[in-house]
Amino acid sequence: MSPGVRRLAEVGSADKPSVGGKAAALGELTRARIPVPPGFVVPAETFGQVMAVVDPAGALVGAVEGVAAGDVPAIVLVASRLRERITALPMPGDVVAQIAAAYDSLASPGAAAPTPVAVRSSATMEDSATASFAGLQDTYLAVRGTSAVLDAVRRCWASMYNDESVAYRRRLRLPEDGLGMGVVIQRMIRPRAAGVMFTRSPVTGDRSVVAIEGTWGLGSALVSGEVNPDGFTVSKVTGEITGRRVGAKLRMHSFGPNEPGICSSAMPAGLRGQPCLTDDEARALAAVGQRVEEHYGVPQDIEWALLGARPGDDLALLHGDPADRIRLLQSRPETVWAARERPPVATPKPRASDHVLAWLEKPL
Amino acid sequence: MDGDGSAPRFPLPSEIADAPGAEDWRSMYPYFTRFQPEDDQRFWFYNSMHFPEPMPAFDTITAEVPYSAIGANTARVFVFPTTLGIEHRIVNGRVYITANPVTDPGEIGRRAAVFGERASYYYENWDALYEGWKVRMRSLIEAIESVTVPSLPEWEDASVVFEAAGVAQNHYLRENFHKCIDLFSKMWHHHTEMLMLGYGAYVVFFQFCKQAFPEISDQTAARMVAGIDVIMYRPDDELRGLARLAVEAGVDDLFTEGCSPASVLAALASRGEGGQRWLKGFEEAREPWFNVSTGDGFYHHHRSWADDLTVPFTALPRYVAQVRSGTLAARPTQELRAERERLSSSYRALLASDDEKAAFDQMLGLCRRVFPFVEDHKFYCEHWFTSQFFGKIREFGALLARFGVLAEAEDIFQLHHTEVDQALSDVMLAWAAGSPPLGARYWRPVVSARKEMLAALRDWSPPPALGPVPEALNDPAVRMLWGVTQERIEAWLSPASDEVRGFGASSGVVEGQARVLTDVNQIGEIRDGEILVCPVTAPSWAPVFGKIKAAVSDIGGSMSHAAIVAREYGMPAVVGTGDATKRISTGQRIRVDGDRGTVQVTG
Numbered sequence: 001m002s003p004g005v006r007r008l009a010e011v012g013s014a015d016k017p018s019v020g021g022k023a024a025a026l027g028e029l030t031r032a033r034i035p036v037p038p039g040f041v042v043p044a045e046t047f048g049q050v051m052a053v054v055d056p057a058g059a060l061v062g063a064v065e066g067v068a069a070g071d072v073p074a075i076v077l078v079a080s081r082l083r084e085r086i087t088a089l090p091m092p093g094d095v096v097a098q099i100a101a102a103y104d105s106l107a108s109p110g111a112a113a114p115t116p117v118a119v120r121s122s123a124t125m126e127d128s129a130t131a132s133f134a135g136l137q138d139t140y141l142a143v144r145g146t147s148a149v150l151d152a153v154r155r156c157w158a159s160m161y162n163d164e165s166v167a168y169r170r171r172l173r174l175p176e177d178g179l180g181m182g183v184v185i186q187r188m189i190r191p192r193a194a195g196v197m198f199t200r201s202p203v204t205g206d207r208s209v210v211a212i213e214g215t216w217g218l219g220s221a222l223v224s225g226e227v228n229p230d231g232f233t234v235s236k237v238t239g240e241i242t243g244r245r246v247g248a249k250l251r252m253h254s255f256g257p258n259e260p261g262i263c264s265s266a267m268p269a270g271l272r273g274q275p276c277l278t279d280d281e282a283r284a285l286a287a288v289g290q291r292v293e294e295h296y297g298v299p300q301d302i303e304w305a306l307l308g309a310r311p312g313d314d315l316a317l318l319h320g321d322p323a324d325r326i327r328l329l330q331s332r333p334e335t336v337w338a339a340r341e342r343p344p345v346a347t348p349k350p351r352a353s354d355h356v357l358a359w360l361e362k363p364l
Numbered sequence: 365m366d367g368d369g370s371a372p373r374f375p376l377p378s379e380i381a382d383a384p385g386a387e388d389w390r391s392m393y394p395y396f397t398r399f400q401p402e403d404d405q406r407f408w409f410y411n412s413m414h415f416p417e418p419m420p421a422f423d424t425i426t427a428e429v430p431y432s433a434i435g436a437n438t439a440r441v442f443v444f445p446t447t448l449g450i451e452h453r454i455v456n457g458r459v460y461i462t463a464n465p466v467t468d469p470g471e472i473g474r475r476a477a478v479f480g481e482r483a484s485y486y487y488e489n490w491d492a493l494y495e496g497w498k499v500r501m502r503s504l505i506e507a508i509e510s511v512t513v514p515s516l517p518e519w520e521d522a523s524v525v526f527e528a529a530g531v532a533q534n535h536y537l538r539e540n541f542h543k544c545i546d547l548f549s550k551m552w553h554h555h556t557e558m559l560m561l562g563y564g565a566y567v568v569f570f571q572f573c574k575q576a577f578p579e580i581s582d583q584t585a586a587r588m589v590a591g592i593d594v595i596m597y598r599p600d601d602e603l604r605g606l607a608r609l610a611v612e613a614g615v616d617d618l619f620t621e622g623c624s625p626a627s628v629l630a631a632l633a634s635r636g637e638g639g640q641r642w643l644k645g646f647e648e649a650r651e652p653w654f655n656v657s658t659g660d661g662f663y664h665h666h667r668s669w670a671d672d673l674t675v676p677f678t679a680l681p682r683y684v685a686q687v688r689s690g691t692l693a694a695r696p697t698q699e700l701r702a703e704r705e706r707l708s709s710s711y712r713a714l715l716a717s718d719d720e721k722a723a724f725d726q727m728l729g730l731c732r733r734v735f736p737f738v739e740d741h742k743f744y745c746e747h748w749f750t751s752q753f754f755g756k757i758r759e760f761g762a763l764l765a766r767f768g769v770l771a772e773a774e775d776i777f778q779l780h781h782t783e784v785d786q787a788l789s790d791v792m793l794a795w796a797a798g799s800p801p802l803g804a805r806y807w808r809p810v811v812s813a814r815k816e817m818l819a820a821l822r823d824w825s826p827p828p829a830l831g832p833v834p835e836a837l838n839d840p841a842v843r844m845l846w847g848v849t850q851e852r853i854e855a856w857l858s859p860a861s862d863e864v865r866g867f868g869a870s871s872g873v874v875e876g877q878a879r880v881l882t883d884v885n886q887i888g889e890i891r892d893g894e895i896l897v898c899p900v901t902a903p904s905w906a907p908v909f910g911k912i913k914a915a916v917s918d919i920g921g922s923m924s925h926a927a928i929v930a931r932e933y934g935m936p937a938v939v940g941t942g943d944a945t946k947r948i949s950t951g952q953r954i955r956v957d958g959d960r961g962t963v964q965v966t967g
Contacts, residue, residue, distance in 0.1 A: 201579055206579045207577070241959075345720055357480050
């Protein structure tokens, strides 16, 4: 019997072992009243059931663990064998039924075309404080129709055995047994602009600012490195925008009304040199970033999207608070600066004035 | 700049040509202010912060005396480990300075032992010492106010005989003039007494903020320290109070745009009880709060409100109109205090460890302890005392004019104080001998020649610095007081063409029409929504901030008056540009970027 799918709103951080990092984070954001696109997760237990059929005695997985980290041909051999088996396996009927029903529930009322969704891997090991596993497992955007969704789910499961994924685990000498993989299925949104933000400066580590990067259209153009994004630095304390950079955004990612997948096209000339966020939008994003950081207690690395008029269309048509147009697609602990040991800038001295004496006594 | 392809350098002092029309400028200043041949080996910078104009001969006392006091304080009194004092030179009427650092480690160590003991005595007893300082300062102010200028009547007063005073009035001409100079010197010793230590606390806190929060701006760090109840705001607050009183007393109809102070005061005298009430309030506000200089106390022609009521009377009609329409707001001190606490507790919360938080608390606490002195000393010293001082000197000028030595009282400021001494000796002798003083023939041509030279010197553009570029800028005084850093020096070497650069003192970006004012007496010309471009602002400029949407000044740092007031009004400000008033003209469209510290002419 399948454990069933779970709505994102029903899960939280504590569910990471059963639904994976991404799903747990999205659920946790929902709990913190930070909007994310609606969706559900196929839990890791389903993946476990599939693996029990694919590799009942654990021989294939055991073989993966025996491969040396640098032995690329051996990795490709064992990994591709597992991937083929996973994608070829017919999915149990009750799993199919549950995913199909949950997918149907994401449809907008009265919509004629199948609802476009994002199908995203959510490994139980990802986004730990020490290893991000960023981008090693698959994500499929603008997937349409039940059978395409089921296919994407299988491919996400299989991506646990992507060559790079296996190589990464071997390099870190992580165990192969007990790996879990949830799969998130979320309604696709069509953002005006999207990108990432760090709730501390990625350049200086400064915790008093939020650094935002963004581009017009889907954020995948930025994550994939196809555009040189716009950058904004917003002070958490004063709300001032202390840094502003307009990037040469040459490509734009979007998806069509019917066809599956995303397309990358040349950025319309009029949008390239135009910042993708207004100051108010940047401040609203920073404020959301801060709420997430406060919720988790540590600086975050966040994927965001901003709804609204189409890229470049007049924002004056929109009314209301930019905060209402923000959706988060992911949030994980920032790992680079968190891992850096920094000696304290200063430690208390017997008397306050000793700080000044120390400075004035030191040759400049 | 004048590089020969090797090490970059500024023009050498010896390479500076005399400004055309002022070839005899040296005759205005004493020998010890002249560049020497060996000065070519050292780095000097133009102290545009304090001396943005060519120096009238008398006004060089505002360089001579402060440098005498500040060096004594750092080198000899507190024995700062890494700096001695500041030297100054005058060329083409402009004051250049350099600091004498201590670099030998053994010497630094020897000085540090003494410094630690002496400086911590002041830090640890700051509040009590500041209270004592105020008492001493007030007695200096009383002393300068009570200096009398002998009238030198035909016959000496009978009391000299019947009370056997033994000393005739002409003696007191010199004694009382010397008293003025001596009190001015003592005032400056008091001025520097606590100031360097005060700035030291600031610098250390700012450095901590920059290290812990590399992206924090100077103005945000300054806002965590900012004083709320500093007396610098008092003169403007008094004006608002007088506007309210005018409405209450029913005499507000007299305060109209362009009204003349004399006619308003005359009219009030005939307005019965209401008029008397206002005049009483006016007298109370005036002393001491109208002793605010329209400049920073370094030039005799920066008159105070008390000397020239035009400035306060220019502001009054607008405040009166605001009282009538119910829009005259008091300073939102509660909100400002809350905002200051919010800023500091937010940054504190972002610190990495309890140790850092404890160190932050210590440094911020020390800054706030020294803040009242650092802000308020300006009112006591540069404004109150100095206004009185220049007033007394003017009285001596009036006496010299009465005896024909000078054409008018104001001409006394064309003589160096040692030359005034000579002119007074001349009058003392003449009064005693019953002969005319010889000074008319001697000084009057000198005065007119100097006035012409000063006019010519105004057209000379002083290089920002002279001499070789220093390898390291290693003097804490220069960094603390003038903000001269390696980056500044590099900017001086390669000036940007169309951009005026300064310090971003209050954030935000605004575009608008420039109004260049060189004198606070012109503040009536400002129209709503214009951007003020001025040499320097002092508390007397405060009324103008209600009208403008941004401020740009030639002089000042992130703790200067313009910066503090602009932050309070939440408008962008760029200060310390050096030459904005020269490069921008009234009516031009300019873009003020208070984050980057730049001003651009856009049309």
